[in-house]
Amino acid sequence: MSDTTPRRRGQSQRDGDTTPCHRAQSQRGGDSTPCRRAQSHVVGVALLLAITTISMGALTAGVGDVVESNAAAADADRVADALAAMEPSESTGVERHDLAFGEGSLTVESRTVRLLDGDGVVAEHEADALVFEAGERRVTFLAGAVARGAGNASLLDERPPIATGDGLLLVGLPVLNASGTASVAGESVSATLRTETSHERRELGGGEYRLAVETATPGAWEG
Numbered sequence: 001m002s003d004t005t006p007r008r009r010g011q012s013q014r015d016g017d018t019t020p021c022h023r024a025q026s027q028r029g030g031d032s033t034p035c036r037r038a039q040s041h042v043v044g045v046a047l048l049l050a051i052t053t054i055s056m057g058a059l060t061a062g063v064g065d066v067v068e069s070n071a072a073a074a075d076a077d078r079v080a081d082a083l084a085a086m087e088p089s090e091s092t093g094v095e096r097h098d099l100a101f102g103e104g105s106l107t108v109e110s111r112t113v114r115l116l117d118g119d120g121v122v123a124e125h126e127a128d129a130l131v132f133e134a135g136e137r138r139v140t141f142l143a144g145a146v147a148r149g150a151g152n153a154s155l156l157d158e159r160p161p162i163a164t165g166d167g168l169l170l171v172g173l174p175v176l177n178a179s180g181t182a183s184v185a186g187e188s189v190s191a192t193l194r195t196e197t198s199h200e201r202r203e204l205g206g207g208e209y210r211l212a213v214e215t216a217t218p219g220a221w222e223g
Contacts, residue, residue, distance in 0.1 A: 072134040073150075075101035079132040080148050080157050083141040088197045089161040089172035097193040104134030105185035113143050113173060114212040115204075122204060128176035129215070130193075143213055144174040147220040154220040162211075171211065 082099035099106075113127040129142040139148045139157075146158035161172030184191050213221055 071102050072104070072137045075104055075134050076132065076137040076139050076148060076150075079104075079106070080139045080146055082193075083130060083132075083139065084146045084158040086141065086193070086195060087144075087161075088174040088195065089144055091195075091197050092199065094194070094196045097195065098190070099193065100188075100190045101132070101134065102189075103187045104132055104137075104189070105183060106130065106132045106189075106191060107183035107185075108176070109216075111142055112214045113175075115171065115173075116210045116212055117207045122209070123173075123202070125173060125175045126177075127173070127213075130176065138217070140215070140217060141176075142215060144172055145221075147215070147217050149217060149220065154217040156220045160211075169209065171209075 079099055079101055082097055086095075086097055107130075109129045109131050111127050111129045113125050114121050115123040127143050129140050131141075132139040136150050137148075138150070138154075139146065143160050144158075145156055145160040147154055148157045149155065161174070163170045163172075215221060
């Protein structure tokens, strides 16, 4: 669980994490377990919840070639762009998003996102993550953000939909609810992501708030 304060701009860090957890201590270097980070500001908060039902369909065709590192990097670029284009916080209704990759896997993984104040959990949602992997390359769509990495390095390619101004903090929290196929994998994959999005808005009082994100790549979120 990476506990992070919404900021105006993203930051990137190195990390070697592979397994989500809920451990409350710091992480650096060789510590391979996700942890919590906490900073806070006194603001008014509006929580904008984008609830997205997503299903995946894919057509695969084997080509019998070994994917080289440059091909995996190109696949990661294409998938990252496709996931960033989803933008559930800015869309409503049914949409379809096409993506393709030479070799790899696209799966849905269970993740939890929490908004906390000084008294505990204000809101908790099963957000789920879309995760693409090709060799050491990894791209993750979680809570509206796109994180990518190779080996032990990760960074936010697309920041989460969080905005501040005039004493107000607007936290956009896209929540995926996967249906149908939970994963697609193979060679020469053409996949379609079908999304249906609705929105809920919740006004919260002034106070100190933290956003806690369960993730296998906390280094991309921590600042």
